Amino acid sequence: MAPRTMRSRGAFLTLVIAFACVMLGATLPTPMYPLYQQEMGFSPVIQTVIFASYAVGVLAALLLCGGWSDIRGRRPLLLAGLLFSMGSSLVFLWAGQVWILLVGRLLSGISAGIFAGTATAAVIDSAPEAWRSRAPNAATAANIGGLGLGSAVAGLFVEYLPAPLELSFGVHAALICVLVVLLRFVPETVERRPGTRLRPRKIKVPDAARGMFVSAATVGFAGFAVTGLFTAVAPRIVADVVGNPNHALAGAMPLLLLGASALTQVVLPPARTRLFLLAGCLLLAAGILLVALSVHQASLPLLAVGAVVAGCGQGMSFAKGLAAVDDLVDSSDRAAVSSAYFVVLYVAISLPVVGLGAASQAWGLRTAGVWFCVAAAALAVAAWASLVRGR
Incomplete structure (x- = not known):
C-alpha cells in the first residue's frame, strides 16, 4: 500500500529544509580544516585541494545528471542526493587520513550538485499557491543560506561542544536520515518517462x-x-x-x-x-x-x-x-x-x-x-x- 502523501505546504517545507540541510553539510568542514591539518600534518596546498574536490563532485553531478529529474522524477534524484550527503558525513566521522577527507568532500559535492538543480525545481513545483511567486527566492535562500549556516553551526560545535571533529557530522547524518523518511511522503511532481535515455547535459x-x-x-x-x-x-x-x-x-x-x-x-x-x-x-x-x-x-x-x-x-x-x-x-x-x-x-x-x-x-x-x-x-x-x- 502506497504511503499517504503530504499536503502541498508540508511538502514544500520539507523540500526547503532538505535543500538547506544538504547544502549545510557541504560547508561543515570549513572551521575544522586547521584541526585536520594539525592532526594529519598536511600542507596548505593539500588543504585547498581537499576543499576543491567538493567542486569536482558538484561539476560531475551537474554535467552528468543535471536534467535527469525531468525524466525519472524529482524524488529518486532527491533521495540519491540525500544519501550522498549522509555518506559524506559518515565518511567524515571516521576521517583519519587525507584520502578519506577527499572522498568525503567528493561525496558532498555530488550531493550538492544533484540538489542544486533538482531541489530548486522541486521546491518551485511543490510551492502552495500563496508561495508560488516567492518559491524561487525560497530555493535560493535554502541553497546559499544553507552553505553559510554549515560553517557557522560547525564553528559553534567545534569551539564549545565535545568531539569537535565528529559531533557536527553525527548530527547532520541523523537529520538526513529523518529527511529520507519524510521524502517518502512528498508527492512526485513530474510524470516519469521510463523509455527516455539518460544522457549528460x-x-x-x-x-x-x-x-x-x-x-x-x-x-x-x-x-x-x-x-x-x-x-x-x-x-x-x-x-x-x-x-x-x-x-x-x-x-x-x-x-x-x-x-x-x-x-x-x-x-x-x-x-x-x-x-x-x-x-x-x-x-x-x-x-x-x-x-x-x-x-x-x-x-x-x-x-x-x-x-x-x-x-x-x-x-x-x-x-x-x-x-x-x-x-x-x-x-x-x-x-x-x-x-x-x-x-x-x-x-x-x-x-x-x-x-x-x-x-x-x-x-x-x-x-x-x-x-x-x-x-x-x-x-x-x-x-x-x-x-x-x-x-
Missing part, C-alpha cells in the same frame, strides 16, 4: 548571448573565487593573520558572505537587470578590496564588513548575470547555457584557492591573500567595463 552558449555570457561569467568567476576563499581559507585568515583562534568566529565569516548574498538575491526586484548587474560588479569589487585591506591590516571587523559588502555584490551580480544571459537565449537553450554558467562558477570556487594555497606556502598567507583579492576585484571591474562598453 550539453553545454553551449549561442552566439547572440556570448558577449553577455563572457561579462556575466567574468564577474561570477570573481564572486565565486571569493566564496572559495571564505569557505576554504577563512579559518587560516582568522587564526594565522588576525591572530584569533576562535573556531566559532572563523565559521561565522562564510555565513556573513553567503548570508548577505542570499538575502540580496531574495530581495532583488525582477526588473532592471542590467542596472543591478552593473551595480553588483562595483559592489563586489569594493567588498573584495575591503577584504584585501582587512588581510593586510589583520583586522577582524574590517574582514566582517568586507564579507557583507562582497556578499551583497556577489548575490546581485550572480542573480542578475544569469538573468541577463537567460533573457538572450531561447527556452530550448536555457538549460545548456545555465550549465555552462555553473561550470565557470564551480571552477572559480576551486582552482583559484588551490593556487592561493600554493602561493601562501611561498609568500605567506597575508601577501598571497591580498594579491588574490586584488586579482578578483580586477576581474569584477573588468566585467563592469565590458558591460559599459557593450551598451
Whole structure:
C-alpha cells in the first residue's frame, strides 16, 4: 500500500529544509580544516585541494545528471542526493587520513550538485499557491543560506561542544536520515518517462548571448573565487593573520558572505537587470578590496564588513548575470547555457584557492591573500567595463 502523501505546504517545507540541510553539510568542514591539518600534518596546498574536490563532485553531478529529474522524477534524484550527503558525513566521522577527507568532500559535492538543480525545481513545483511567486527566492535562500549556516553551526560545535571533529557530522547524518523518511511522503511532481535515455547535459552558449555570457561569467568567476576563499581559507585568515583562534568566529565569516548574498538575491526586484548587474560588479569589487585591506591590516571587523559588502555584490551580480544571459537565449537553450554558467562558477570556487594555497606556502598567507583579492576585484571591474562598453 502506497504511503499517504503530504499536503502541498508540508511538502514544500520539507523540500526547503532538505535543500538547506544538504547544502549545510557541504560547508561543515570549513572551521575544522586547521584541526585536520594539525592532526594529519598536511600542507596548505593539500588543504585547498581537499576543499576543491567538493567542486569536482558538484561539476560531475551537474554535467552528468543535471536534467535527469525531468525524466525519472524529482524524488529518486532527491533521495540519491540525500544519501550522498549522509555518506559524506559518515565518511567524515571516521576521517583519519587525507584520502578519506577527499572522498568525503567528493561525496558532498555530488550531493550538492544533484540538489542544486533538482531541489530548486522541486521546491518551485511543490510551492502552495500563496508561495508560488516567492518559491524561487525560497530555493535560493535554502541553497546559499544553507552553505553559510554549515560553517557557522560547525564553528559553534567545534569551539564549545565535545568531539569537535565528529559531533557536527553525527548530527547532520541523523537529520538526513529523518529527511529520507519524510521524502517518502512528498508527492512526485513530474510524470516519469521510463523509455527516455539518460544522457549528460550539453553545454553551449549561442552566439547572440556570448558577449553577455563572457561579462556575466567574468564577474561570477570573481564572486565565486571569493566564496572559495571564505569557505576554504577563512579559518587560516582568522587564526594565522588576525591572530584569533576562535573556531566559532572563523565559521561565522562564510555565513556573513553567503548570508548577505542570499538575502540580496531574495530581495532583488525582477526588473532592471542590467542596472543591478552593473551595480553588483562595483559592489563586489569594493567588498573584495575591503577584504584585501582587512588581510593586510589583520583586522577582524574590517574582514566582517568586507564579507557583507562582497556578499551583497556577489548575490546581485550572480542573480542578475544569469538573468541577463537567460533573457538572450531561447527556452530550448536555457538549460545548456545555465550549465555552462555553473561550470565557470564551480571552477572559480576551486582552482583559484588551490593556487592561493600554493602561493601562501611561498609568500605567506597575508601577501598571497591580498594579491588574490586584488586579482578578483580586477576581474569584477573588468566585467563592469565590458558591460559599459557593450551598451
